[in-house]
Amino acid sequence: MSEDVLMRAVDLKVYFKGEGRGAGIVRAVDGVSLDILRGETLGIVGESGCGKSTLGRTLLRLQEPVAGSIFLEGRDISRLRGAALKQMRREAQIVFQDPSACLNPRRTVRQILREPFGIHGMEGTMDVDARICELLRLVGLDEYLLSRYPHELSGGQKQRIGIARALALEPKIVVCDEAVSALDVSVQAQVLNLLQELKEKLHLTYFFISHNLNVVYQVSDRVGVMYLGKLVELADCAQLYEKRCHPYTEALLSAVPRVGAGERGERIHLAGEVPDPANPPSGCRFHTRCPKACEKCRVSEPVLTEVEPGHFVACHLAGDAT
Numbered sequence: 550m551s552e553d554v555l556m557r558a559v560d561l562k563v564y565f566k567g568e569g570r571g572a573g574i575v576r577a578v579d580g581v582s583l584d585i586l587r588g589e590t591l592g593i594v595g596e597s598g599c600g601k602s603t604l605g606r607t608l609l610r611l612q613e614p615v616a617g618s619i620f621l622e623g624r625d626i627s628r629l630r631g632a633a634l635k636q637m638r639r640e641a642q643i644v645f646q647d648p649s650a651c652l653n654p655r656r657t658v659r660q661i662l663r664e665p666f667g668i669h670g671m672e673g674t675m676d677v678d679a680r681i682c683e684l685l686r687l688v689g690l691d692e693y694l695l696s697r698y699p700h701e702l703s704g705g706q707k708q709r710i711g712i713a714r715a716l717a718l719e720p721k722i723v724v725c726d727e728a729v730s731a732l733d734v735s736v737q738a739q740v741l742n743l744l745q746e747l748k749e750k751l752h753l754t755y756f757f758i759s760h761n762l763n764v765v766y767q768v769s770d771r772v773g774v775m776y777l778g779k780l781v782e783l784a785d786c787a788q789l790y791e792k793r794c795h796p797y798t799e800a801l802l803s804a805v806p807r808v809g810a811g812e813r814g815e816r817i818h819l820a821g822e823v824p825d826p827a828n829p830p831s832g833c834r835f836h837t838r839c840p841k842a843c844e845k846c847r848v849s850e851p852v853l854t855e856v857e858p859g860h861f862v863a864c865h866l867a868g869d870a871t
C-alpha cells in the first residue's frame with residue numbers, strides 16, 4: 550500500500566435487519582472500496598439514506614461491517630478487539646452533526662474535554678488541564694467557558710467543543726459527519742474555516758460527509774458520490790465539477806447554482822424517490838430515476854471504473870461521457 554494512503558476500505562459491506570414484520574435486509578453500504586490519502590479532505594455526498602454516514606462510522610469501527618476490510622496505515626483494523634481497538638480509536642475520531650446530542654448535558658466543558666484522557670488512562674501521564682486549555686485555544690474559545698454546561702453555549706461553541714474533544718488525543722484522521730449541517734449559515738462558514746485551519750496546522754486528514762454539495766465543494770480535495778449504498782463516482786474536486794460523468798452526479802450538481810448553472814444547462818429533476826435499500830433495483834441501482842437509462846442498465850450492474858487518471862465512474866455510458 551502506498552505511503553500516501555492513510556486509510557483504505559476494500560469491498561466494505563454493512564447490512565442491517567430492516568424494521569417491521571417481513572422487512573428485508575437493508576444494504577446500507579454494499580461493496581464500497583476507496584482510499585483516503587494522507588492530508589486530504591475526501592468529501593462524500595449523496596441523498597439521505599445513501600449510506601454515507603454508515604460508511605463513515607464503519608471506517609472508525611463504530612459500526613461493524615458484515616464483509617470487507619479496513620486498513621489504517623497498512624494495518625488491518627477490521628477485526629481489532631479490546632485494547633487494540635481502543636488504541637486505534639485514538640488515531641481515528643469523529644465529529645457528529647448535532648453538537649447538542651453528543652455533549653453530556655450534566656458535564657461541564659472541562660469534564661467533557663477531560664473524558665478522552667480518562668478513557669485512555671492518560672491522566673497521570675501528562676498535564677491534562679494544560680492540554681484542555683490548549684485545545685480550547687485551538688478551536689478559538691476562551692478558558693472562561695470551562696465551567697459552563699452545554700446548554701449555556703451557542704450552537705457554534707458546542708460544535709467547537711465537539712471538535713476539540715475529537716482532537717484531544719491527536720488523531721490522524723477525523724470523520725466529519727454532517728459536522729456543520731445543524732448550524733446557521735454564518736456559523737457554518739466559521740466552523741468550516743476552523744476545520745481548514747486545523748487541518749493545515751495539525752496535518753489532519755478528513756473524511757467529510759455532507760448532503761450539501763456547496764459545503765463539500767468548499768472543503769474537499771476529492772469527492773465521492775454515493776447512491777443507495779454504492780460509490781458511483783469519485784474524482785478530484787475540480788475534475789468532478791468540470792467533467793462529471795455519472796447522471797446522478799450531473800443531477801446533484803445541476804441543483805447547485807454556483808457550480809452547476811450555465812455550464813451544462815438547466816436543473817435536472819430526478820423522477821421518483823430513492824428506492825428501498827432493502828429491495829434495490831436490479832442492474833444499475835439508479836436506473837429507476839436515471840434520465841439516460843437503457844435496457845442494459847436494467848439488467849447489468851456497472852462496475853466502478855477508472856475512466857481517466859484518478860476519475861472513477863460506475864455507469865455504462867461513462868466512456869461516452871468523458
Ligand code: SF4
Nearest residue numbers: 833836839846864865
Ligand atoms: Fe443511468 Fe444506466 Fe448509467 Fe445507471 S448505468 S447511471 S441507469 S445510464
